[in-house]
Amino acid sequence: VTITPLGASVSVTAPTRAVAPRILGEIRLVTGRSRHLRIAVLVALVVVLPLTITSSVWLSVLALAGISAIVVIGLNVLTGYAGQISLGQAVFVGVGSYTAAYLGDRHGLPMPVWLLGTAAVGAVVGAVVGPIALRVRGPYLIFVSLALLAIGQWVFSDWTSFTNGSTGEPAFLKTSIGPVNFAALKIGSRVYSAAGLCLLIWLIVLICLWLASNVDRSRVGRAMRAVRGNEAAASAAGISLGRTKISAFAVSAAMAAVAGALLAAQTQYVSPGSFDLSTSLTYLVVLMLGGSGTRLGPIIGALAVGALQQGLTDVGPSLPFIAANGSQGSFTVAQLTQAVLGLVLVGVLAFQPRGLAALWTVVGRLRRRAQPGPLRSPAESENAGARP
Amino acid sequence: VSTFLQLTVSGLSAGFLYALIALGFVVILKSTRVMNLFQAGFVLLAGYLAYQFHVAWHIPFVFTVFLCMAAMGLLGVVIEWSIISRMRGGFDSAVLVTAGLLTVLSPVVSAIWSDDTRQIDDPWGLRTVKVGGVVISEANLWVVGLSLAALAVFFAVFQLSSVGIAMRAVASDVVAARAQGIRPRMVVRMSWAAGGLLGGLAGVMASTAVGGGAQPSLSQFALGSLAGLIIGGIGSPTGAVLGSLLVGLVQEYAIGYAPASLGGAFPSALPYLVLLVVLLVRPTGLFGGVQVRAA
Numbered sequence: 095v096t097i098t099p100l101g102a103s104v105s106v107t108a109p110t111r112a113v114a115p116r117i118l119g120e121i122r123l124v125t126g127r128s129r130h131l132r133i134a135v136l137v138a139l140v141v142v143l144p145l146t147i148t149s150s151v152w153l154s155v156l157a158l159a160g161i162s163a164i165v166v167i168g169l170n171v172l173t174g175y176a177g178q179i180s181l182g183q184a185v186f187v188g189v190g191s192y193t194a195a196y197l198g199d200r201h202g203l204p205m206p207v208w209l210l211g212t213a214a215v216g217a218v219v220g221a222v223v224g225p226i227a228l229r230v231r232g233p234y235l236i237f238v239s240l241a242l243l244a245i246g247q248w249v250f251s252d253w254t255s256f257t258n259g260s261t262g263e264p265a266f267l268k269t270s271i272g273p274v275n276f277a278a279l280k281i282g283s284r285v286y287s288a289a290g291l292c293l294l295i296w297l298i299v300l301i302c303l304w305l306a307s308n309v310d311r312s313r314v315g316r317a318m319r320a321v322r323g324n325e326a327a328a329s330a331a332g333i334s335l336g337r338t339k340i341s342a343f344a345v346s347a348a349m350a351a352v353a354g355a356l357l358a359a360q361t362q363y364v365s366p367g368s369f370d371l372s373t374s375l376t377y378l379v380v381l382m383l384g385g386s387g388t389r390l391g392p393i394i395g396a397l398a399v400g401a402l403q404q405g406l407t408d409v410g411p412s413l414p415f416i417a418a419n420g421s422q423g424s425f426t427v428a429q430l431t432q433a434v435l436g437l438v439l440v441g442v443l444a445f446q447p448r449g450l451a452a453l454w455t456v457v458g459r460l461r462r463r464a465q466p467g468p469l470r471s472p473a474e475s476e477n478a479g480a481r482p
Numbered sequence: 483v484s485t486f487l488q489l490t491v492s493g494l495s496a497g498f499l500y501a502l503i504a505l506g507f508v509v510i511l512k513s514t515r516v517m518n519l520f521q522a523g524f525v526l527l528a529g530y531l532a533y534q535f536h537v538a539w540h541i542p543f544v545f546t547v548f549l550c551m552a553a554m555g556l557l558g559v560v561i562e563w564s565i566i567s568r569m570r571g572g573f574d575s576a577v578l579v580t581a582g583l584l585t586v587l588s589p590v591v592s593a594i595w596s597d598d599t600r601q602i603d604d605p606w607g608l609r610t611v612k613v614g615g616v617v618i619s620e621a622n623l624w625v626v627g628l629s630l631a632a633l634a635v636f637f638a639v640f641q642l643s644s645v646g647i648a649m650r651a652v653a654s655d656v657v658a659a660r661a662q663g664i665r666p667r668m669v670v671r672m673s674w675a676a677g678g679l680l681g682g683l684a685g686v687m688a689s690t691a692v693g694g695g696a697q698p699s700l701s702q703f704a705l706g707s708l709a710g711l712i713i714g715g716i717g718s719p720t721g722a723v724l725g726s727l728l729v730g731l732v733q734e735y736a737i738g739y740a741p742a743s744l745g746g747a748f749p750s751a752l753p754y755l756v757l758l759v760v761l762l763v764r765p766t767g768l769f770g771g772v773q774v775r776a777a
Contacts, residue, residue, distance in 0.1 A: 179574055181581070229761045230712075236517055236577055237712050238761070240705060241754035252745020375585055378578060415593070429589035436585030443575045443582070444565055 168349025177322025190354025216351020497730025528685025
């Protein structure tokens with residue numbers, strides 16, 4: 095008995111061969127058009143939203159959410175795709191901030207240089223950390239990230255010639271590409287400063303999103319998901335665990351570093367206190383809340399966490415047990431925020447491990463079930479429902 | 483030379499405390515394979531409870547120790563029962579949940595007791611013993627003695643008793659353990675209780691003896707014990723103890739001898755540097771272990 099591969103036997107059947115391309119073509123056209131539409135809407139939102147928001151508070155919320163979205167898009171590649179948990183992401187952000195301050199402020203280099211420079215430095219640092227992380231797996235990777243945090247704190251606060259120690263390093267960065275200066279964006283007669291920077295940040299969010307979804311679609315991305323699923327099986331299928339994990343670390347560290355550079359440009363100041371364990375945990379909250387391993391999860395999570403933080407800042411002072419000075423027996427708003435974020439992390443992991451992005455797919459599934467397309471067989475709708 | 487001996491004594495005392503904390507990590511890790519970062523929360527909370535019981539409510543210190551241990555043991559069981567046992571996400575998300583719980587606890591502790599250090603009057607007695615020019619405080623002796631006692635109890639239970647054997651059985655294969663009539667849920671719950679008890683004891687000792695008072699940095703201190711744990715080898719409790727002693731010594735010597743040009747944060751980063759070197763050279767830890775693998 096010879097075993098014919100299923101695909102081969104199907105492709106020789108005449109009716110299938112005639113029909114299949116047409117069905118496939120139509121399906122691809124439909125999803126393609128809706129994807130183009132979605133991308134167009136996303137781009138339009140990114141351009142319009144910063145320029146229409148007038149409240150400077152919410153503009154800064156949006157900008158900071160964009161920065162954390164960039165970090166988390168990178169973290170998503172590492173954790174969501176490749177399955178490597180990292181509590182050390184804040185260190186990569188710090189490396190980016192200090193590198194940007196060094197290149198852009200001390201040496202006054204233009205934006206393309208400090209932006210690409212930090213990405214390169216971040217990728218190198220990530221690729222150096224990768225091999226150490228290769229030595230351990232699963233929960234034990236936490237050790238390596240804790241080590242990274244401690245060593246990062248030491249370097250940031252004690253390498254004074256480069257980081258200016260605990261006093262902090264000023265970071266007045268140039269933000270223009272060619273004739274366009276994002277920190278003083280001229281459209282018609284109006285000049286946008288904070289909004290321009292916010293726009294720049296969100297354009298880079300889009301670029302990172304595009305890069306990450308290309309990684310996801312490519313051979314590298316499939317290798318990452320295989321490694322996440324089962325390392326032994328992935329290795330047996332010819333995937334190099336080392337190369338896959340190191341590239342995941344390099345990509346995520348490069349994106350974190352770029353976010354750090356933008357953070358420096360936004361706050362114009364870098365200090366070692368902003369890159370500690372609680373910052374790293376906030377990025378994990380964003381990832382888990384948005385939906386680990388999904389494409390839009392990081393953005394949804396970053397916006398949700400940013401809005402939550404600002405909401406608590408607004409509402410907090412009027413709540414009971416909240417005091418500005420943080421005396422005994424009362425929370426400060428910062429402490430309240432930290433506690434709430436911790437609760438969100440626990441709640442999401444315990445009750446909705448697939449995050450907010452999963453709610454989106456639930457809605458999509460209901461819609462598909464409500465209007466079954468003429469080309470969709472029952473089996474196919476079942477499959478569509480099961481798809482993550 | 484006497485400086486060296488003095489540093490050795492305080493290093494060993496810190497090392498035994500690290501070992502006690504590390505043991506709390508190990509006992510849960512061994513039977514459930516969950517890396518319980520909230521162990522640092524047990525230490526932090528027990529430190530503050532020791533202040534509350536002993537200083538604010540004037541409960542005798544012996545009872546304070548037992549009360550803190552019991553409270554943390556109970557908290558461990560509650561966490562396991564209410565959250566960890568209900569999760570389906572696997573070990574990695576359990577780790578993140580414990581990290582999340584730690585993030586919730588630290589601001590709550592700061593809100594209740596404020597960020598200031600809460601001094602606990604020296605309950606161990608301020609007497610010091612002088613041995614050949616080296617001053618040893620009785621508190622240090624208590625730390626070493628109690629840690630050794632706790633370690634002895636741990637090894638006796640873990641290696642010899644039926645509970646310990648059940649824990650190891652559940653750790654290696656849940657299905658096989660169940661087939662032998664072991665109830666994994668009970669075993670897991672007991673190991674969380676044991677982790678809480680050890681964390682409670684360590685917390686009281688950390689807030690009274692070594693650090694001087696209950697303070698927010700106790701959780702950082704507790705997480706520092708992870709370095710010794712992995713340096714020794716995760717799979718081996720003996721290794722964890724030896725690794726912790728090594729970390730305690732190395733840290734004290736760094737405080738005593740490291741040049742100032744290396745910076746003030748160097749002693750706290752040093753254990754982690756040693757950790758990274760050990761991982762690169764000998765990924766199974768210095769005393770062997772499972773679960774770790776060369777790439």
